[in-house]
Amino acid sequence: MKKKALSLALAAVLTAGLLTACGSSSTGTSAQPEGASEPAAETTASQAPESEEASSESASTQAAETEVESKGTVTVAATSVPHAEILEAAVPLMAAKGWELKVTEFTDYVQPNEVVESGDMDANYFQHITYMESYNEEKGTHLVDAGDIHYEPLxxxxxxxxxxxxxxxxxxxxxxxxxxxxxxxxxxxxxxxxxxxxxxxxxxxxxxxxxxxxxxxxxxxxxxxxxxxxxxxxxxxxxxxxxxxxxxxxxxxxxxxxxxxxSDAVKKYVNVIAVKEGNENNEGIKALVEVLKSEEIKKFINDTYQGSVVPYEG
The missing domain is CATH 3.40.190.10 (Periplasmic binding protein-like II)
Structure with missing residues (x-):
């Protein structure tokens, strides 16, 4: 009987130990994910600002790239005063529209028309419309008025x-x-x-x-x-x-x-952006004319030339 009682006591102790071990194992398994979860949460939290910042920088970069994305280049032949000066003032305004404006200066009234007629340059800005029409008639060229910009009072x-x-x-x-x-x-x-x-x-x-x-x-x-x-x-x-x-x-x-x-003379002698026929509706040319007729360029002309050059309002 004593042996039997001892056996029963040992069995009870073993059973309790087993139950305790199971409980400990369950608690340990539960604690480990919670413990792992806290560092993981800290890591995520520490990385989140970097992720948002990177995302913000990426968005800003994409916006900047979109803003300055080049649509192409517009080349213009011009005489120095006032035409090339006005075009230089238009360079940043064209850049804001995505266009690079390249200006080449000439000292005569023939070459600027020749380089446009040949297609070597997109446009010229140096002459009034009556001269352009007279040049076409005399030389057999095909230049047209893409935009009336200013006049210079004789x-x-x-x-x-x-x-x-x-x-x-x-x-x-x-x-x-x-x-x-x-x-x-x-x-x-x-x-x-x-x-x-x-x-x-x-x-x-x-x-x-x-x-x-x-x-x-x-x-x-x-x-x-x-x-x-x-x-x-x-x-x-x-x-x-x-x-x-x-x-x-x-x-x-x-x-x-x-x-x-x-005066009628002003209408007949307005200075124009001249292009070869068929190119007057090109996107770059239309952008150039829009810029040269903008309030910013009108102000530049009025402030710079004080009446010697006048924006054309016709």
């Missing part, structure tokens, strides 16, 4: 004399010798009451179209770019806006008379 400047209303008989006046600008000069002098042209002479007028010349003015025809430096040799001179600027003259302050903004 002015009558003082030389030996300073008062147009008191002009002496036989006075000498220098005028440009190219067809379009000579006509423009004569039309301006007619507006001042100094001469009268034949009816219908218009934008093709030459000195041969002068019908009345009461002061017997002597007209000296010179290349437009030569007139500013020859100004002291004449009583008066009619000078193109760009060449006046290059000579340090300002139409609004130095000229005795200028074309008015509402």
């Amino acid at each position: 002015g009558v400047y003082p030389g030996k004399q300073t008062d147009l209303s008191a002009i002496t008989d036989g006075a000498e006046i220098a005028v440009p010798n190219d067809t379009t600008n000579e006509a423009r000069a004569l039309l301006l002098l007619q507006e001042q009451g100094l001469i009268t042209l034949n009816d219908g002479a218009g934008i093709t007028a030459t000195v041969n179209d002068i019908k009345e010349n009461p002061h017997k003015i002597k007209f000296v025809e010179l290349a437009a770019e030569q007139i500013p430096r020859s100004l002291p040799d004449f009583d008066f001179a009619v000078i193109n806006g760009n060449y006046a600027l290059e000579a340090g003259l300002n139409a609004s302050t130095d000229a005795l008379a200028t074309e008015t903004s509402d």
